[in-house]
Amino acid sequence: MIELDNVAYSYGGAELFAGLDLTLAPGSFHFLTGPSGAGKTTLLKLCYGELIATGGQVRLFGQDARGLDRDSVAQIRRRIGVVHQDCQFLDHLPVAENIALPLTVAGHGSTSDDLRDLLGWVGLSKQAAQLPPELSGGERQRAALARAVIMSPEVILADEPTGNVDWEMSQRLLGLLVELNKMGKTVLIATHDLSLIRAAKAQVSARVLRLADRRLQLAGASL
Amino acid sequence: MDMLRRLLELLAGDPQADRAVPPTGFTARLTLLSSGAMAFLAVFALALSLATGRLADRWSDELAKTSTLRISAPADQMQAQTDAAIVVLESTPGVAQARALSADEQRELLAPWFGPDLPVETLPVPQLIEVIEDGDGFDATGLRARLQAEVPGAILDDHTRWREPLVEAANRLRLLGFVSMLLIAGATGAMITLAANAALAANAQVIRVMRLVGARDIYIARAFVRRFTQRALIGAAVGTLAGTLAVLLLPSADAAGGFLTGLGFQGAHWLWPLVIPALAALVAFIATRQAALRTLKEQS
Ligand SMILES: Nc1ncnc2c1ncn2[C@@H]1O[C@H](COP(=O)(O)OP(=O)(O)OP(=O)(O)O)[C@@H](O)[C@H]1O
Ligand SMILES: [Mg+2]
Numbered sequence: 001m002i003e004l005d006n007v008a009y010s011y012g013g014a015e016l017f018a019g020l021d022l023t024l025a026p027g028s029f030h031f032l033t034g035p036s037g038a039g040k041t042t043l044l045k046l047c048y049g050e051l052i053a054t055g056g057q058v059r060l061f062g063q064d065a066r067g068l069d070r071d072s073v074a075q076i077r078r079r080i081g082v083v084h085q086d087c088q089f090l091d092h093l094p095v096a097e098n099i100a101l102p103l104t105v106a107g108h109g110s111t112s113d114d115l116r117d118l119l120g121w122v123g124l125s126k127q128a129a130q131l132p133p134e135l136s137g138g139e140r141q142r143a144a145l146a147r148a149v150i151m152s153p154e155v156i157l158a159d160e161p162t163g164n165v166d167w168e169m170s171q172r173l174l175g176l177l178v179e180l181n182k183m184g185k186t187v188l189i190a191t192h193d194l195s196l197i198r199a200a201k202a203q204v205s206a207r208v209l210r211l212a213d214r215r216l217q218l219a220g221a222s223l
Numbered sequence: 224m225d226m227l228r229r230l231l232e233l234l235a236g237d238p239q240a241d242r243a244v245p246p247t248g249f250t251a252r253l254t255l256l257s258s259g260a261m262a263f264l265a266v267f268a269l270a271l272s273l274a275t276g277r278l279a280d281r282w283s284d285e286l287a288k289t290s291t292l293r294i295s296a297p298a299d300q301m302q303a304q305t306d307a308a309i310v311v312l313e314s315t316p317g318v319a320q321a322r323a324l325s326a327d328e329q330r331e332l333l334a335p336w337f338g339p340d341l342p343v344e345t346l347p348v349p350q351l352i353e354v355i356e357d358g359d360g361f362d363a364t365g366l367r368a369r370l371q372a373e374v375p376g377a378i379l380d381d382h383t384r385w386r387e388p389l390v391e392a393a394n395r396l397r398l399l400g401f402v403s404m405l406l407i408a409g410a411t412g413a414m415i416t417l418a419a420n421a422a423l424a425a426n427a428q429v430i431r432v433m434r435l436v437g438a439r440d441i442y443i444a445r446a447f448v449r450r451f452t453q454r455a456l457i458g459a460a461v462g463t464l465a466g467t468l469a470v471l472l473l474p475s476a477d478a479a480g481g482f483l484t485g486l487g488f489q490g491a492h493w494l495w496p497l498v499i500p501a502l503a504a505l506v507a508f509i510a511t512r513q514a515a516l517r518t519l520k521e522q523s
Pocket of ligand 2: 040041042085159
């Protein structure tokens, strides 16, 4: 699905990381941890074509990310659901329409039943008609997750999806991601929350990666 | 054609996509106002073009058609000279028809000055011959020379030729009208481009979010283009209506005197202003589309 081959990235100064290899196989479940500022978000951005590697090669569904035109990037984003750390929405549209936005821009009509189910799943049924700026931090994250999965994408990349929600809700969101993974979706979650990782390991076989000191290492055993 | 089809498709609309771009009051008003004002001006440019065109056509028609030959001769030679003149005229290239006016017709011509009961037959009134030209007309100098030799009492009066410079001026005005319309279209395009760029810059965040969820450039562009095309269409429709009303309320041709005859629309020409809003929409469509696709390319 997504392959990183000897990848390096720099925002112009020193390299944030280098020599990074990673393969997200279909149906796999990964966690990405590491200290703040290590480059987790940057790594995710490489995985959905928002940034282009300054070294090495990133292949998205077999295509070299460097050679993609903007239409192809748009096409690829429909196959990858992303939960952004900063949860950006269209602030003038109600939450429900924001969640359905990937369907709208892809030209698919959303069935209101699916949308209602999804809203229920992330606990936002009551907030459906509110505007994003009126949501709490946790509600925004749930809305972002709902938006990421509504297209039923092949890959789900989630950046701190449970950063602002309580334990119970984080378990529910994790449950949703696990469910999707069991349906065959590839999942990558960047998180600081080790208890979340532990909870997940009880449900799926997840690999835990740690990004630190410019390197990516497998850290599964230490947990 | 392809452009037109896309334009119609666009105007038909996709309300959901429209909602993705928040309405921006400032650029909306700017587009409405400028396309309205420009359409108002365009109506006058159009009226000018059509009216001067009509004037030029009529004048050049008349001038191509008729001249008059006047024969002043003693009464006993009048008939002979008239016949001779007609023979000369009929053998002149460029003359379609030459016909001596009857006494009744001459009396009618003089009636405004002398009243209806003038005894034309007994007065030494010159005989008039109406000459109808065809094609490019005849060579007046050559004809005069021949007439002088064969019909001493004949005077060729091609008085309508004085209108030639007027026809040229009318044609020039018509051209100016068209150039004005082109300039108006250009200025409208420029203003709408500016407004569209302002809207795109104000909505950078919206564009970013739409990109993140997989919107293609053309989809984002269309949301903007549709807005601006609709506004230009509405603004121009109002401006055109106002301009057409203003032309309609111009003093009527009779009241204003012969020279300004119908500086407005006549007959089917009243349909022409309908073209203006369509043209404004097309200009807005092209201008916004270019601006949006360029901005989206730069922002990636
Ligand atoms: N657009 C940018 N331009 C320059 N530097 C940037 C940019 N975005 C991020 N950085 C820098 O790159 C480094 C890695 O940022 P990144 O957001 O990937 O970290 P992270 O691992 O996701 O951190 P956190 O856990 O806090 O979310 C940081 O030091 C940050 O300052
Ligand atoms: Mg981050």
